[in-house]
Amino acid sequence: MQPKGLRATLDNRDIRRAEEFDRAIERVCRYYGNDLAAFIRDVQRATAKNADPSKHKKSLEK
């Protein structure tokens, strides 16, 4: 099917990428409304847990 309207000027590849991203935003919005700051805080908290050096203590031992 040919893309219509705004998206007609973009090739299918861009459309796919934009749609994937749209879906991801949709999902995040379901939980956070448009409170972007809260979302950023939560993800950073999750990644900070992984970056915690105490978790890698074993690799630092001799």
Added chain:
Amino acid sequence: MLVPSNLYRPDPNRAIHIDGQLDDKLLSRLSPQILKLLAQNRKPITVYILDSPGGSTATARGILSMLRASDQDASPACRLITVVTSKAQSAAADLLSSGDYAIAYPGCSLLYHGVRTPGLIPALQPLTAERTSLLAHLLRLTNDAYAMELVKRAEGRFMFRFIMMRPEMRKIQDANPKKPKSDLECFIELTSPKLSESARKIFKKAQERYARYEPLLAEFTIKSKFGKRGKIAREEARQIKAIVDFEVADNKANPSWTFKDGGLSRLVEDFFLVAEYLESQQNERLKLWCKTLSRFALSKNELDEIERIPDEKGKNEALLAKVQPPVQPVWSFFVALCHALQEDENELSSTDAYWLGLIDEVIGEGGLATSRWFEEWQPDPQPPAPQVSQSAEA
């Protein structure tokens, strides 16, 4: 929590490696590997750029088009994840930014600059005024085309940086409610300190370029029935007339200023500037990004107001009317930035490239927001409800 998605994670088992000069030899070495990967399945392909000084743009294009090839069933192209581990310069840096998801290890060296034609110089010997001016014209056109290609490849990343900065930008604007700063001013204020000295220079060049758009465009708007599209040459003639008037007025305090002594070259510069601005302003892709990211660009009240509009077309129009005015200057600044990257030698660190929208992620830098977060994020599973024993019930 983040659940890893193969759309955003490099896969060394389904990868090609670029090391050294981009030339025919490299293309011959990589072609069989790429064809094999394409024939196996349509999963993402990782392109590792280990250490490359760049080289032939034709080779870079050849690698990219082969990687993006379809198959006999007309399947969509494989997604490309590009990763630089040490150095990507010139055409290799362009290749990096061309990835659907571009990643850099921390401490990498990236170099962006305009095109060179060392191969053409012998053919142009002896250099005459006509031949050099033709060469200059060709280089300018090629650089402009490359700048617009870079816009296409990096626009999503740059708009994403802008949107992710909205909460901090709001704080700056709320701190000065009497004289609120524009979104672009806030964006520049927040981004500049995060850049290296060399990247700050590019940012400054883009700002100067952007600052030149405004008075030029004001003159153009008055003189040339802005918005009405005519024959291209007639349209350009209107633009040139408006620029001539602008330059004369702008230099009236300088009695020694003439078109013959430098003014004409400025007119040519201005003409290309107006063209690039108009191209960026009428860009349909900008509208698409405005729509996609509007949920974070608008306040809750503004979103509610739009939601109350009954028809979808009206909703879209209202949304663009609200989002495009603040986003447009940032977008035009970004276009100016891509043109600035095609001038001189611009050496960047991994973090610089992230802030300028040239890559998506710097490995291990958890403080730098990525689009991957949106795709991989899942709400934490709820702990199971405590089981109530029968004796407690009784």
